[in-house]
Amino acid sequence: xxxxxxxxxxxxxxxxxxxxxxxxxxxxxxxxxxxxxxxxxxxxxxxxxxxxxxxxxxxxxxxxxxxxxxxxxxxxxxxxxxxxxxxxxxxxxxxxxxxxxxxxxxxxxxxxxxxxxxxxxxxxxxxxxxxxxxxxxxxxxxxxxxxxxxxxxxxxxxxxxxxxxxxxxxxxxxxxxxxxxxxxxxxxxxxxxxxxxxxxxxxxxxxxxxxxxxxxxxxxxxxxxxxxxxxxxxxxxxxxxxxxxxxxxxxxxxxxxxxxxxxxxxxxxxxxxxxxxxxxxxxxxxxxxxxxxxxxxxxxxxxxxxxxxxxxxxxxxxxxxxxxxxxxxxxxxxxxxxxxxxxxxxxxxxxxxxxxxxxxxxxxxxxxxxxxxxxxxxxxxxxxxxxxxxxxxxxxxxxxxxxxxxxxxxxxxxxxxxxxxxxxxxxxxxxxxxxxxxxxxxxxxxxxxxxxxxxxxxxxxxxxxxxxxxxxxxxxxxxxxxxxxxxxxxxxxxxxxxxxxxxxxxxxxxxxxxxxxx
Numbered sequence: 001x002x003x004x005x006x007x008x009x010x011x012x013x014x015x016x017x018x019x020x021x022x023x024x025x026x027x028x029x030x031x032x033x034x035x036x037x038x039x040x041x042x043x044x045x046x047x048x049x050x051x052x053x054x055x056x057x058x059x060x061x062x063x064x065x066x067x068x069x070x071x072x073x074x075x076x077x078x079x080x081x082x083x084x085x086x087x088x089x090x091x092x093x094x095x096x097x098x099x100x101x102x103x104x105x106x107x108x109x110x111x112x113x114x115x116x117x118x119x120x121x122x123x124x125x126x127x128x129x130x131x132x133x134x135x136x137x138x139x140x141x142x143x144x145x146x147x148x149x150x151x152x153x154x155x156x157x158x159x160x161x162x163x164x165x166x167x168x169x170x171x172x173x174x175x176x177x178x179x180x181x182x183x184x185x186x187x188x189x190x191x192x193x194x195x196x197x198x199x200x201x202x203x204x205x206x207x208x209x210x211x212x213x214x215x216x217x218x219x220x221x222x223x224x225x226x227x228x229x230x231x232x233x234x235x236x237x238x239x240x241x242x243x244x245x246x247x248x249x250x251x252x253x254x255x256x257x258x259x260x261x262x263x264x265x266x267x268x269x270x271x272x273x274x275x276x277x278x279x280x281x282x283x284x285x286x287x288x289x290x291x292x293x294x295x296x297x298x299x300x301x302x303x304x305x306x307x308x309x310x311x312x313x314x315x316x317x318x319x320x321x322x323x324x325x326x327x328x329x330x331x332x333x334x335x336x337x338x339x340x341x342x343x344x345x346x347x348x349x350x351x352x353x354x355x356x357x358x359x360x361x362x363x364x365x366x367x368x369x370x371x372x373x374x375x376x377x378x379x380x381x382x383x384x385x386x387x388x389x390x391x392x393x394x395x396x397x398x399x400x401x402x403x404x405x406x407x408x409x410x411x412x413x414x415x416x417x418x419x420x421x422x423x424x425x426x427x428x429x430x431x432x433x434x435x436x437x438x439x440x441x442x443x444x445x446x447x448x449x450x451x452x453x454x455x456x457x458x459x460x461x462x463x464x465x466x467x468x469x470x471x472x473x474x475x476x477x478x479x480x481x482x483x484x485x486x487x488x489x490x491x492x493x494x495x496x497x498x499x500x501x502x503x504x505x506x507x508x509x510x511x512x513x514x515x516x517x518x
Contacts, residue, residue: 065113065503068120069495073113080119080173085112102509109508113500114491121490122183123176131179138175145174187486188479201470204409204461208433209397211454213373213386214418215366217355218448224365226341228358229350236339236350237291239310242284244269245276245326252320252327260317266331275326284331290339292353299324311336366450370443374452377440382454394418400461403429407481408469421447 063075075081088108089099097104143154150158159167229236244266246252255273259266270276270284279286289297291310298306298321309318312332320329339346354362377385386393396413405411405423412419422428427444432453435441441453490496 063503063507064499066117066499067497068117068490068493069124071120071124073116073120078169080176081112081116084115085109088112105509106504109504110500114487117496118487118490119176119180121493121495122180126179126183131182133175133178133182138171138178141174141178142171145170184483184486188482190475190478190482192473192475192478197470197473200408200473201466204400204466204469206458207398207400207410207461208458209399209456210395210432211382211456212394212396212416212418213370213391213452213454214394215370215443215450215452216448217359217362217366217450220351220354220362220365222347225347225351225354228354228361229339229341233338235290235292236346236353237310237336238288238339238346239312239336240288240333241286241309241312241330242266242270242333243276243279243286243328243330244274244284245323245328246273247275247326249320249322249327252329256317256320256329276328285333288334290349290353292357293349297323298328298330363445363450367443367445370450370452374440374443377454382438382440397456398459401429401433408473408477410465418446418449418451 064072065075065081066073073081075085085108088111092104092108093099099105099108142148143159147162148154148158162170244252244255246255255264255269258264259269267283270280270282274280274284276284286297294306294310298309302321305319305321309321309330312318312330314332314335316332318330320327339350341347341350373385373389373391380388383393385391394416396416396419399410399412402409402411402423403426412423414420425446428446428451431441431444432455435453435455437455437458439455441451441455443450443452445451
């Protein structure tokens with residue numbers, strides 16, 4: 001174990017430490033991003049020898065971590081993923097990191113996997129676009145590889161000494177790198193004019209500070225739930241059902257007839273013959289379901305057929321109904337009942353339905369509450385009404401308009417949970433910066449809350465912070481940002497089938513738990 005060095009305590013008046021702390025608090029995205037860029041540059045441009053899984057593993061295990069548009073993202077000795085993994089692993093090892101540590105090893109493999117996904121996706125995009133790299137360009141790049149150099153010049157002897165299959169693989173790898181580089185250069189090789197940085201700097205002004213009150217949709221009163229349930233009794237009628245599902249209508253009809261004739265029991269037929277694996281082992285028992293829940297259980301387009309099942313008397317059978325990909329019949333285990341709103345579990349189910357399918361009703365309720373609050377605050381004062389109605393007031397800011405949460409600008413206060421979904425909410429920014437100072441805003445919805453803002457003051461951005469933004473905004477930063485967005489686009493794409501964690505913990509860390517943060 002390495003001895004711990006005694007860290008020198010920074011002086012309270014250390015200007016370097018104070019400046020770093022101030023910048024980190026004001027622009028954490030810029031500071032963190034700068035370090036990330038540095039790490040990527042180190043990994044990308046440092047050549048390192050290979051660190052690979054054991055040879056025996058390579059022979060016995062097919063390490064396919066996923067697919068992008070049906071193209072496998074696999075570990076193969078000498079392949080793209082292997083090269084990326086080797087480079088990252090060695091650079092981390094040279095930096096003193098323990099690459100056998102579970103978390104570190106996971107991160108190295110994950111970064112290599114994502115980089116391979118991006119590379120694969122780019123090649124596919126360029127192929128679809130009809131782009132082809134001239135063979136002469138690939139030949140020139142291959143000839144410049146260090147492996148073929150002798151005394152500073154290309155060696156035809158060294159080139160011929162390489163196995164022809166290995167040369168072919170190398171040629172294709174170089175071709176892929178040229179294509180990928182062309183794609184990235186076209187998108188990230190952006191040049192900015194001398195006027196852009198001052199324009200971005202100006203976006204940091206003005207800054208506003210706010211007080212805010214919130215009305216949470218989760219506080220929707222039980223009285224409103226009960227009123228809705230009473231007005232829609234058929235929607236929340238409940239019944240206890242069992243079912244048997246078969247692949248054909250004829251099979252379902254035959255089994256139901258055998259049950260009615262006493263040849264077999266419903267429960268035995270469900271356990272041994274039903275295609276519904278979710279209920280078969282329970283003898284077909286579905287449990288108690290409300291009418292709205294049966295919409296997903298009984299997927300027929302025939303509302304009359306669904307209602308007939310819901311109204312079955314205890315012990316009766318339904319007709320055979322086409323449901324999704326099977327044919328199903330039901331048996332009622334109890335008489336249908338209207339919802340008992342005095343029961344807590346029943347009330348919870350109805351509340352869940354309203355929040356999923358009638359959320360606008362809940363939002364309208366609290367918007368009306370918030371409008372009454374805002375109107376009263378204009379005459380009695382914001383703080384006075386907050387105290388009178390026992391509401392919680394929160395404060396955030398100062399901050400500029402930062403739609404989308406761009407890293408160059410100060411972010412929304414992450415400690416205010418109600419603002420978690422506000423950064424990309426256009427309505428939030430419009431109201432926040434158009435409402436007159438010391439005036440309650442119009443209520444609006446963000447996530448599961450109705451907000452009322454109270455702008456306190458508006459000031460120009462701190463000149464030092466704004467200057468830092470102007471300095472940070474550069475072609476280099478813009479290229480890095482674009483690269484990250486490209487990476488996110490491909491790694492979060494629906495074309496990607498991501499089996500990384502399963503493969504990693506099954507073959508690379510089989511003794512470890514999968515409970516690890518990616």
